[in-house]
Amino acid sequence: MTHRSRSARPFHPRRTYLSRLIEGVLVTGMTTVPFAALAQEAGDAEAQIQQLDSVRVSGTYSRSLEQAVDLKRDNVGFSDSIVATDVADFPEQNLAEALQRMPGVTIERNKGLGARVNVRGLPSDYTHVSINDLATASGSGGREVEFDIFASEIIQQVTVQKSPTAADEEGGIAGSVKISTARPFDYSQRQFVASFEGAHNSISDVVDPKLSFLASDTWGDWGALVSLSSAKRTNRTDATSGINFRPMSRFLGASGVRGSQAEAVIERDTGRQIGNRANTAESNLIVFQDKVGDRVFLNEQDKWGATASLQFRPSRDFSLSFDALVGGYDTTEDEYDAAAYSASSRSTLETIHEYDASTLADYGILVLRDVSYTATQHEFLSKERLGETDFRQYSAALDWRAGSWTVDALLGYSGARKTLDYANLKHVAYAPSRTRWTGRSGETIPSASSAGFDMYASPERYLFEAYETTREHVSDDKYAAQVNVGRTLDLAFLPALRDVQFGARHTDKSKERQYGEAKIGGPAAGDNRWVNSRTMADSALRPIRDIVPGGAYTARDLDWQMISNAYARDTFRYAGFATPFDDAQYYRVDERTTALYAMANLGFDLGRVPVTVNGGVRYVDTSVTSFGYHPMQNPDGSTGYTDAPVSMDGDYSDVLPSLNLSAELRDGLLLRAAASETLIRPAMTDIAYKRTASWSSYRFTDGNPALEPTYAKQWEVGLEQYLDNGGLLAASYFRKNIDGVVINALTGVVPDVPVYNANGTLNGIYDFDVYQPVNAAGSYEVDGIELIAQLPLSAVHSSLDGFGINANYTMLDSSLAGESALGIQTPMPGLAEKTWNLTAYYENARFDARVSYNHKSEYVESIGYNMYPIYRDGYGQLDVSIGVRLSDNVKLSLKGINMTDEATTGYTMDPSFPTMYELSGRRISLGLRADF
Template identity: 30%
Template sequence: MKKLVHPSLFNRTQLSRFALVSSALLSPLAFGQADDGIFELEAYTVDGIRGSITKAQEIKRYSPEFVDAISAEDIGKFPDQNLAESLQRISGVTITRNRGEGQNVSVRGLPSDFTRVQFNGHTLPSPNGSRSFDFTIIPSAFISGLEVYKSPAADLEEGGISATVKVVTPRPIDVGKRLFSATVSGVNEENSGSTDPKVSFLFSDVFSEGKFGFTFGAHYDKRSLETHQFQAFGAELGNESSRGPTPQIDYNLDGDFEDSVRFNHATNYAAAPETRERKTFLATGQWRPSEETDFWIETMMSEFDVEGELPLNSFRWTNIRGEVTDSNIVASPMTGDSADGFADYLEVDGVDWRSNSRQNSYTDDLLTVAIGGNREMGDWVIEAEASFSDSERLQTNLAHATIGRAHASYDVRDDIGAIPAIRYASGFDPADATAFRGIGVNGNLDRAIRDENTDFRIDVDRDLDIGFLGDTSLSKLEFGAKYSTREQFSGARRLSVSGQAVANLLGEAFDPSIEGGSYDASRFMVLNTPSDFFGGYDGPINFPTSYLASNTSALFEEVTLDQLIEAGSISEGGPGQYTVDEDVTAVYVKLNFEDAQKNLSGNFGIRYVTTDQTSSGFFPDVSTLSFNQGGAVTNVESSNSSMSRSYSEILPSFNMKYYISDDVLLRFAAARVMSRPSLSILSPATSYNVNVRSISSSNPFVEPFLADQFDLSLEWYHGDAGLFTISPFVKKIDSFIVSATNKEQVSYFDETEGVQKTAEFTRFQPDNGAGSDLFGFEVAWTRPLDFIAEGLGFQANYTAVTADDVQASEDGPFLPITGLSENSYNIVTYYENDKLGLRLSYNYRDDFIVSNASYFGDGEFTEAYSQLDLSADYKLNENVTLFLEGLNLTEETLSQVNSFGLLRNLEDNGRRLVFGVRAKL
């Protein structure tokens, strides 16, 4: 039986769930347009790649707003193993990765904090200090679909100045039948050579003639990975007469101590193993006692455990207990000042050889619960929901600090953008463990981070038929309110155990005259020889592929943590600790309109938002500032302070869609949008780092980001799953939050030498800078190629974005926007038949700025990155499918440089293969 309906009669949630849940049905429904302009529902089969594309296009076509979507191919079968990696296939969407896995999402060139992510309509917190959502926490097996709203409506929660991403899971009565999906797979990591399990299942059923249903899902996965890293801090400017604990160093060997030279602050090599385990549970109950009434309760729990080590082969070229034996100084390309030079080659006798191994472990716990319902009463529909979400992290990272003195050199003369060549002087033995001294244990101990969010909302719809303009009428009135309260706490708890205390526990002789006090650490030094070290690097430079590093685990086998705690000191609070409370009240009203022919439709409305903010943190007493060179630890006493503020905004919005013909439509949208600053920068806290001579201050009085945006789109829907779109857009952002920098003279006590010192520090503090106009366009083309081969097709999209530079202060320089990639594109080719499905995906993102200043004013820039992925599946029968997914097939590396091309970071995560079997009933 067919039911005639027009998509404008659905609200946003109903349309989303209708189209997304169809992925679970054997014969889902689709919209077709009848002669009278009313859309009728027709049955056809939509599972598989082509079906997923078709469902996503339905959401885009019939939504009043600018929406791009990704739908599951089938129950428990999302296109990618990671949700962020799926989202990057959408035009205008780029991602950042953590250990090779998609983590945060950016849209149209703006930072990830500008993207609002909602899980079934409510906010999920994340224990990272930002507002950007960590997509590694949710397994894709539970997800029906993703929607990216690039233009807002009044009922869409504020916060997404670039976009709002909605993550949707299926509800049982919407599915309407018993369904079961299970996946068992193995995950192979190339760098570590390990293969680990990944298992998930999802079950949904209905009872009592479809009036009651539940969905339950469980997921477990493990990754034993190994990241090959080169890390640096940029080019530090040092004066020969004052830099470092050695009073004078003649860097350019010209016989005086009057020159200023830029050189690598430090060079670190590491093969960092890490084990990640994730356990997630999803449960949904739904009760629909009548066609007019619906209730639901949804919950998800997730635990993410990480255990890792970072055994470093580290040289700190700023800490020298000897002399420069050879160097090559060239004109500094960053400053252009002939008085400064850059050391592209530096050989030093007595350089700080900091081969520590730092253990890092943390557990992220996430709980979210939502209870809601709706009721239809004639022309009225009332929906209400309450939700609570809590995210907590408990983190410990302890290092057995060791130090040696090497006669070594770094060399970037051939290519400053390559990994520095590290060489040891003739006769120096880098495998001599007796060269290392222990100087203590330090690091975070059970540091807690907590983020809680509670939402209450009510939405009311009323069908209308009121004449408006000409043959256009107002078809629906929507209004509602939402109250949210959020609290983020970031704690600070640090353990410090002196070298003498550790020596006493180990029974080692302590010598106060060596490295400010130390003991023999040779028995804890281990030779690290990672296989295929930096296999993804294809440059010309040779570097050490095996190295000594302390084994912190071996220390803990001899000395318990309780003993270390008793012998050391635990500091809590201080500049690293803050609390931010945020209460938000929003009300909105929205009117939908359409013409008599159903060709013109849209909505307009206003959202009014009030934000009450209280923040507290610790402010340091600079007179107590001290520095321990051995552990590179900064110490300072501090006191707590608290500040409050409130602000309100009016956010109007307008969305319009017009059918030029049955298959071609034109969209236009205009809106005032807002995003709030990251929670981590809203405290009054300030911290000092003597090692890199920086001051990091937060600012509770920065204003939110506000922008006026305009969107236009021409969309041509053709054939079976064919779509071509071109979408120009403009965002006129009133004010950016920028990292303002100032130079300050700071005095501190050097604990290693026992003297007071004064040096120039750089203060970094967020502040409201000038605004920027952002212009761009998206082009997307999806085309089946059945005329070449049945089941063949492709998807391609390209996004170009440009933005005015932002002025950090009234007289300051104009600087590019951080996080903005001017060009990005995706190309996906797929093929499927009754048995086989193949998809090859290529993703590219331009370079972008991480920081215009960074530690030493030389900036931090991420270079362009591309990745090639493959997925394939083969149906053994209607219920069982074998699959294979290959990620980063060409073994690309992530790299960052400074403003004149000096390599700062290089990360090689290797290839990742996922292979397994999926079953459904």
């Protein structure tokens, strides 16, 4: 069977529609797919499966939708699935983008690329991800999986489980994403499949290649499979951004002339009287632009992934499999940034040309829209980010059926290694300047002051400040062992009890992080001769349109000259330079979890209605040990760290019940209900025993090993109408009561902390707030509805044969509040209230075409300075795909991503205060696929 669920799925002998995936092929983007067989009405479901012939058919999009419907119907709880063809015939750049068309699933985009997955609008770290039943390491600082490291071509099937059973590994408040790769006995015969694709980005004007292949064969009781996908991606993004609110405490709290002049200018130009300029409760309600930046990003990716599977299956009742998934994801991102930092430590207000006291009057906030500053810090930044991620996962699985007993077991390892190398070449010029909001972002223009200048055309005014470097290495390892035992029952005194299942799982997870930073100030170690003496004009300059491929800057009618990152690396890194790791930034978190569960499946009739019930309970025991350099107070009052790593322990145990019920009210109409309690563990960075400093924000952030999980008590009820032509109409209502949400809270103050400028001079002595992640008091509610319509239109009229639609809509209502220290009520960051997807398609034996539009409503991306909600605007993307089968074995496809060239935009609190305008362009690809 292609669908290898590790949890029992109850069945009822009176069901007349039993679809199973038999001897199929599921290699994304390259090959045919499993055949969804319609079994005849009979008594025993397993006997029905064995009576079916193995049939190999060509994969089509409508066929994949039917298979996904079969999986949804047969699953014990609420779920949705996609299979390989569903992914293959859509344009996508990684696995995240392949999932975005599933009901309730949205993605977070980063410079035009899908990066993380949200289920039902909840943040990505509320989603549990597993590959071949093994929870997946990613190398990130949290628990969320970075889907952009996975090539979708190596994936066989994905199921999003929205209501858990006791047998499912805990960890998904939003849901669990279960990914499967292929095994050799999924195929009825020998397979070799290959595909090649070239993709063009409209801004970078570069063509990127992608190559995939799969080979699989079986001989007797043995089978082997290998697959490989390799892709390059070059994407350019042009953006104006960084235009966030900055509280006026930046200037009003300054000593001497800077603070008094800011007070006088505000009172003179706005009429707002300042009672006590040192009172942040007052100054935080007056805001100005933090920075305006014109930025060009060039992101180059080299990604590969491979799977291998060795399988021994002497009979249908026994299978032993070894599966491997390995891959690499290397990125180089160049960022060229011309920015004006209004909140310069040397500056203050000169003239307020325009202010807004009405838009945010309900919060008492005065916004300075257009301001001249006395000494803006103009910056030209050449930034380079190098990232290397190596991923590997190995597992051995046993599936055995002996009479009425079933046993499956798993031993597995998942690991990721991530290395990040960052550099920032910084040149600065201080001068009067005028910064203001424009229609879609912001701009900086010369000040009326005689000392003002054109920031984009004066490289001789910019002095070298530093060549800053950081280096980070993360190791993420997880080991797991589990065993599940099931027993089919036929009890005369309790005929409704069909089977019981129980099992155990132990996992051992460890995440270690090393970090360091260094600044270069001259041609040798300890030499700072370049600081404030070398200018930009002393380096090789090139127009921005020539440094990156694709020509002129597209976000504005603007051009400027920059220092390329290649030149910066060759020129400013002296021989033998390496960024050292800082012991004080080290941490390691070890987590051990043991889980036991028991559940039962029942089937009975209520009158003429067949009912199935799955109920169970899961016990989880977790212990945590966190190592790091603990912050301490020195005798002189300054803050420091312990000389050696110290550790702190934490532990918790939980009992998590679950119940899933379905009733077939009439043939094809299913009433489904579910209730459960689940959890998501805190991010590893949150429980790490360490302290990090934000010098510009005057705050320390400490880890908290004593954090407990976030819990959810949830229930859902829905109706699902399965149509004879493979269609589906479904509606459900769900509610989640969430406790222990992790928020950052002020837990202390460190007085008299010295802060230094980049050139080593003292900026000032400040009191630093100490923030820690804590479990928030109280409960929060998320409820919503989910609608699904999958309709082959041939049912409407025979002339529409081959046409169809696949649509879904999710709407949320949430009491989850943001963390604004000003008491501004906002949704939880990352939570979108409305998402919908619509795909219209046509296909016949030789031709297919699809048009897909997906939309995610606006959501809070972050909360600036813990006070001002920053929103990401609603985003909609139109994708298209056209395929022509040149022969029975060869298909040509043309695909397009973001055909409307949608911009990514955002704002702070109100759309009249835009924060970003980002263009990543269209992507057109032409591909050829052959299978034999």
